[in-house]
Amino acid sequence: MKIKKNKGDIALQIFAYIFIGLIGLVCFYPLLMTLSVSFSAEKVIAIKGYSAIPQDFTLDTYVYIFGTSGKDILRSYGVTIFVTVAGTCAALLVTSMLAFAVSVADLKYRNTIAFICNFTIIFSAGLIPWYIMCVNYYHLKDNLAGLIVPSMFSVWNMFLLRTYFKAISQSLYEAARIDGANYFQIYVKIAMPLSKTPLLTVGLMYALQYWNDWWNTLMFITEKKLWPLQYFLYNILSNVNAISSGRVPSGAAANIALPSETVKMAVTILTIGPIIFAYPFIQKYFVDGVMTGAVKE
Amino acid sequence: MGSAKVKKKRSGALHELKKNRVLYLMCVPGLFFLLLFSYIPLAGIWMAFTNYNVVDGIFGSPFVGLKNLHYFFFGTGMGPKSIYNTLFINFWGIILGLIFPISIAVFFNEIQGKMYKKFTQSMMFFPYFLSWVVVGTIVYGFFATDVGVVNRLLTALGVDKIRWYAEPKYWKTILICCNVWKWSGYNSIIYLGAMTGFDRSLFEAAEVDGATRFQLITHLTLPMLKPTAVVLTLMSIGRIFFGDFGMVYGIIGNNPVIGDSVAVIDTYVYSAMRSLGFSYSTAVGLFQSVMGLILVTLANWAAKKVNDGEGLF
Numbered sequence: 001m002k003i004k005k006n007k008g009d010i011a012l013q014i015f016a017y018i019f020i021g022l023i024g025l026v027c028f029y030p031l032l033m034t035l036s037v038s039f040s041a042e043k044v045i046a047i048k049g050y051s052a053i054p055q056d057f058t059l060d061t062y063v064y065i066f067g068t069s070g071k072d073i074l075r076s077y078g079v080t081i082f083v084t085v086a087g088t089c090a091a092l093l094v095t096s097m098l099a100f101a102v103s104v105a106d107l108k109y110r111n112t113i114a115f116i117c118n119f120t121i122i123f124s125a126g127l128i129p130w131y132i133m134c135v136n137y138y139h140l141k142d143n144l145a146g147l148i149v150p151s152m153f154s155v156w157n158m159f160l161l162r163t164y165f166k167a168i169s170q171s172l173y174e175a176a177r178i179d180g181a182n183y184f185q186i187y188v189k190i191a192m193p194l195s196k197t198p199l200l201t202v203g204l205m206y207a208l209q210y211w212n213d214w215w216n217t218l219m220f221i222t223e224k225k226l227w228p229l230q231y232f233l234y235n236i237l238s239n240v241n242a243i244s245s246g247r248v249p250s251g252a253a254a255n256i257a258l259p260s261e262t263v264k265m266a267v268t269i270l271t272i273g274p275i276i277f278a279y280p281f282i283q284k285y286f287v288d289g290v291m292t293g294a295v296k297e
Numbered sequence: 298m299g300s301a302k303v304k305k306k307r308s309g310a311l312h313e314l315k316k317n318r319v320l321y322l323m324c325v326p327g328l329f330f331l332l333l334f335s336y337i338p339l340a341g342i343w344m345a346f347t348n349y350n351v352v353d354g355i356f357g358s359p360f361v362g363l364k365n366l367h368y369f370f371f372g373t374g375m376g377p378k379s380i381y382n383t384l385f386i387n388f389w390g391i392i393l394g395l396i397f398p399i400s401i402a403v404f405f406n407e408i409q410g411k412m413y414k415k416f417t418q419s420m421m422f423f424p425y426f427l428s429w430v431v432v433g434t435i436v437y438g439f440f441a442t443d444v445g446v447v448n449r450l451l452t453a454l455g456v457d458k459i460r461w462y463a464e465p466k467y468w469k470t471i472l473i474c475c476n477v478w479k480w481s482g483y484n485s486i487i488y489l490g491a492m493t494g495f496d497r498s499l500f501e502a503a504e505v506d507g508a509t510r511f512q513l514i515t516h517l518t519l520p521m522l523k524p525t526a527v528v529l530t531l532m533s534i535g536r537i538f539f540g541d542f543g544m545v546y547g548i549i550g551n552n553p554v555i556g557d558s559v560a561v562i563d564t565y566v567y568s569a570m571r572s573l574g575f576s577y578s579t580a581v582g583l584f585q586s587v588m589g590l591i592l593v594t595l596a597n598w599a600a601k602k603v604n605d606g607e608g609l610f
Contacts, residue, residue, distance in 0.1 A: 009510045016407035023401055024420035027482060030435040031423065033446070037438065049449040050438045098327035101320040108313045113324055120335035123590045126582025127566050128575050129341025130334065132355075138333065153330040183319040212428035215543060234430045237437065238550030244442060244462035245554040261444055268434045275426050283419060290483060291490030 031276075038062070038266035045261045061262040065270075072224075073232065073270065079144070080228040084210040087148040091157075091206045096199065099158045100187045103165035104173065117155045131219060146220035147228065151209060157202050160293045164198035165191060201289040204282050211275070229271045236264060345580035358576070365580035375557065376581070379565040382469065383540040386561065389473045391533045395526060397477055398484035402522075403514055405485065406492060421482035429547025432475055436548050440471070465558035468549065472559060476544060484529070491525040492518070524604060531600050532609055535593035538562065538585050 032052040037045060041056035048055060065073060098117075102110040124130075140146035168191060176186050192199065214230035221227060227235070314321055340355070345365055347358040369376040401421065408414050424432070439446045440461035448458045461467060495518075503513055540561025549555050560568070562585050569578040597608045 012510050016404040019404050020417045024417035028420040049444045050446050094326045097323040101323045107320050125338035128579040129338035133338050230430050237433050241550040241552045245552045290486045
């Protein structure tokens with residue numbers, strides 16, 4: 001039965017279309033602006049300012065970047081890719097093993113283990129004790145392990161994965177147990193193959209976290225050759241920011257070479273580039289992960 | 298008899314560990330990680346009550362009691378200021394973090410065009426994928442003095458340019474807007490997720506009774522979203538003493554003029570580490586953790602009251 005719409009309903013619907021369209025535009029406009037500036041000619045930007053339509057379309061900026069600081073950027077790309085791939089694989093292994101174990105109803109102390117995990121969210125020692133341990137005792141300063149190891153396990157992701165694992169019928173495990181399989185074999189041969197989508201979801205969440213991370217670099221890395229892309233960009237931005245304030249120690253100002261507007265935006269695009277290309281394919285996994293994480297079991 | 302009971306219990310635990318040793322071994326890497334990065338650092342909290350120096354180490358340095366915490370509250374204006382900034386930014390983050398995601402979810406639900414929905418959701422979710430550093434460059438594109446979008450607009454309207462990066466008074470507002478911008482799409486998905494679980498028959502019955510779409514929203518959708526909103530809000534309240542270091546540092550960077558005026562507790566701990574030493578900043582971090590513990594416990598208790606015994610954890 002189709003119910004006839006009144007004027008109010010139609011007005012509401014029109015409003016919904018406009019409202020959501022506007023919000024979408026506000027969320028997306030900055031990307032268009034960044035893209036278009038990176039493809040614009042520097043001198044036009046200086047006159048006309050930033051805009052969402054490329055002005056005097058040119059690839060000069062990218063040619064320039066790879067010509068002058070190409071080696072630095074490519075090295076940073078290498079660091080980011082290595083950290084993302086190695087970190088995601090390691091994190092996924094550690095997380096999925098624990099998530100699987102606490103999803104098995106047979107495990108008597110699973111709630112104790114879950115509490116040990118939860119407590120770290122509720123109470124932490126804070127930055128400084130963590131930092132001193134990492135630097136003085138675990139020797140994470142100025143090596144790539146410092147970019148990978150401190151983010152290798154997220155309690156949130158573990159619980160998200162546990163929610164997925166819990167959906168697998170325990171009777172499958174019991175059948176395998178009777179056939180003489182141990183739980184590690186069950187994890188490898190049953191739980192993992194049945195959870196390809198969840199593993200991809202959580203894996204992508206870790207990958208995004210590693211790709212976007214610059215906190216670990218800020219903490220541990222002083223050597224420029226170990227900088228990931230994000231920190232490379234942070235360093236540019238931070239200098240620009242300090243100079244824009246109009247109050248920079250005079251000695252420092254002389255040492256900072258300011259990149260041009262187009263270079264800043266081109267480096268930004270290079271930083272988020274892979275995300276833009278992958279976005280149409282990976283978005284649905286994140287939506288699924290967010291929804292599953294929100295639904296309490 | 299007591300000791301016999303204990304012995305039996307212990308052998309029970311041993312038996313369990315033996316029986317499920319494979320599963321427990323699988324937990325070892327994760328638990329070892331938490332031991333290294335969460336539990337062992339807890340011992341370092343002792344530094345908050347000492348005057349740490351490298352030679353004497355964490356436990357050998359002279360004990361000073363609550364002096365560090367006292368200095369945080371009364372010794373420098375920065376302590377109370379960073380608390381105020383953290384609470385201020387988070388408070389508005391919570392309020393706008395309710396208004397925007399809920400209205401996005403509600404109106405998004407009214408749209409029938411499938412392609413339009415797909416397209417707009419992709420756009421709204423996009424900011425979540427950007428790091429705060431990237432958001433920082435975007436903010437720069439808007440607020441740069443000469444080339445920025447905002448100043449161009451002001452000039453076009455005949456108003457004088459503003460040197461944003463030299464004016465501290467605007468930045469708390471800008472940071473709040475950035476926060477809403479980055480998270481609204483993400484949070485609206487949580488509400489949309491809750492909506493998919495709604496009982497459709499209620500809506501159909503109301504439609505048959507002649508309810509308008511607007512009445513459906515105010516009488517059904519919004520009340521049914523309330524539990525989700527309450528849980529999310531309580532979680533944010535539990536973390537209200539924690540500022541977003543990445544946001545503040547990623548957008549403000551080393552700016553010496555704005556830095557202090559938007560400092561949240563987290564960025565203050567970081568900068569105090571260099572200027573005022575490890576012990577003092579450990580004490581500041583401890584204050585934050587203790588406040589977090591108290592508020593999360595309260596929020597969890599409140600969530601149980603509201604949600605029939607279901608807490609946040």
